[in-house]
Amino acid sequence: MAHTLLDGRPWLRKAAPAALVAAALLLAIAIINPFREMLPQDDGWSYARMVQHLLATGQYHLDDWAAANMPTQIYLAAGLSKIFGYSLILLRCTSVALLGVALSSLYLLLRELGHTRRMSTGITLVLLASPLVLLLGFSFQSDIQFLGWFLLALLLYVRGFRRSSAWNIFFASLAAGCAIGTRQFGIAIVVGLLATWAVKPSGYRRPLRLLAIAITAPLLAASAQVIVGFREPNITQIHRLAETHEMLTFPLHVLAKEFFWRCCVMLQYVGMALFPLLPALLAAPSSFWKQRISRVPLWILALCAVAAIIWAVSFPSVVTARTRTRHGLWDPLPLHWELFYNLVRFEHVMRLLDTAGIIGGTMLAAILFSRLRNLRSPRSLSPELVFLVTTFLGLLVLHLLYKQLNDTYTTAFLPFALLLVASHLRIVHTPTSLFRFCWMLSLASMIMMSVRMDADYALQTASWTAADSLARAGVNPFNVYTVYPWIHYHGAFSDWVAAGAPGYDLNHRERYVDPLHDPAGHWIWLHEIHARYCTTSSLSLEPPPGWRVVSFVPYHNPLFQKRYVRVLERTSSAVSCY
Secondary structure (H helix, E strand, O other): OHHHHHHOOHHHHHHHHHHHHHHHHHHHHHHHOOOOOOOOOOOHHHHHHHHHHHHHHOOOOOOOOOOOOOHHHHHHHHHHHHHHOOOHHHHHHHHHHHHHHHHHHHHHHHHHOOOOHHHHHHHHHHHHHOHHHHHHHOOOOOHHHHHHHHHHHHHHHHHHHHHOOHHHHHHHHHHHHHHHOOOHHHHHHHHHHHHHHHHOOOOOOOOHHHHHHHHHHHHHHHHHHHHHHHHOOOHHHHHHHHHHHHHHOOOHHHHHHHHHHHHHHHHHHHHHHOHHHHHHHHOOOHHHHHOEEOOEEHHHHHHHHHHHHHHHHOOOOOOOOOOOOOOOOOOOOOOOOHHHHHHOOOHHHHHHHHHHHHHHHHHHHHHHHHHHHOOOOHHHOOHHHHHHHHHHHHHHHHHHHOOOOOHHHHHHHHHHHHHHHHHHHHHOOOOHHHHHHHHHHHHHHHHHHHHHHHHHHHHHHHHHHHHHHHHHOOOOHHHEEOOHHHHHHOOHHHHHHHOOOOOOOHHHHHHOOOOOHHHHHHHHHHHHHHOOEEEEOOOOOOOOOOEEEEEEEEEEOOOOOEEEEEEEEEOOOOOOOO
16 A cells, blocks of 8 residues: 555655655654753763853854864854854754754765665665764764765765766865864865866866865865964864874884774774674675685685784774773774763673674675776776765875774764665665665664663763752852763863863873873862762662762653662762762
8 A cells, every 4th residue: 555655656755765764863863862951971061162162252262172173063053052042952953963964965975876765765774873873963072063064075076076067066165164174084075186186087077167166165174274273282182193293103014003903993893883784795695705806716805804803903002092901802892982981881782783893894895805806997987986985095094194093983984884885785686675674673773772872861961950950059060070071061171271281291191091081080080089069870879978968860761760860968078979
């Protein structure tokens, strides 16, 4: 009956795939519920302070904590705050909106490259189901905001190249400028544009005026980022530039090992996002695995890729900042931060993602080997493919040269991996039923991660509500110890910097694993010792010695069980309320 209904309305049949993606995003929004006045456990508090400062003074000021300069994100949020009023809900909703832009752009980009609606819908659902995309898409981090502008720019550039449309290229340049104004890594677009004009692919006859239209806005944005970064760096940027310079002075064999490690780890994290697609990818026919690359069977190269990834991710990098201490392969998720923090209590899930990342990364390597087999020269590619490939390479080089590498950074590579996988699935005959199973797996993964986020958001909201109630009652935020985003949002890190950054010495960074964060954590520990009030979500009904309970804030966990965040007041010189 439903099929007959769609057959009778062609416009409905065409809109159904896009409507499915929109419905999936709305389902995630309904489960996660971003309409809560709080910020999750990430760096969004720093960017929220920048919006506050802009609204209060009319001047853009980079927060002391932020390494990425992001005028696009801050001015967008401030402009909307002028209309609707400032709130943490509004700030996070800007990320949700740009997540919608990213999903729409990827879907349209796949359609522009000739993929079917079914394939485009399924691949877009895989992007939405990625744990990191969900985590970052409902925060005020810059990663998904960057991804939204970045994908919009890629879509419009590809459409402009294919249709020789100056207007598409003009709007693409504006989107590219916004991407660079959100994260400096967007400079990779400039690399892609220059490379496309330099390579001059087959059939490419574009006048220089189109290059001027395409590159003006991103080049201006990139120049501004570089100038501002070197002219007025804050303490975090000084630290990051110093440690990056230090890394690049290491011997070549150390750098080569580090770059190899980074490539393998990034391949693993991108492979994690392909978890719902693994059944379809592993169902590739035997002819795919038997093809030879430089006289070597593909299956042997795939085994080498497995060994390389396992070897690389089994050990910590001695160079990369903020990498967790590893104890071999059995310790999952090698990169710091969002995935580990949110899943640390779910070790089996961490191991599942870790294994899926190794398998997915290997499949990506195998598909790439297969494509290189048929590549004769860069000029044999279409202009849009030259642009996409060189933009990816530019992005990769930037991530290799910048010392800090968090798991959040890997989200920028997801679109390129998904485009590669889509092109592979188009030529490999896979049963329709298997495709449907993959799409259902995407929805199931998205729902499970959304439920996990809802649980964390409920706890965070209760903690923020408890701390805010104390601040409204006249308690100095300095005297409240609670979740660290609330503490920093109310000025803890800025106060530490204003005090001369005690414990931090740029010239003696070897004293700390990560000197910028270690003294910050030490300062918070001192704050905890002297704080008069504390919030805790401990299930114990009895307060720790030296504290008394003054109030409760209730919330519900995903099983609809009632839980409480307790507000404690110090009654003696107890060291900790935890």
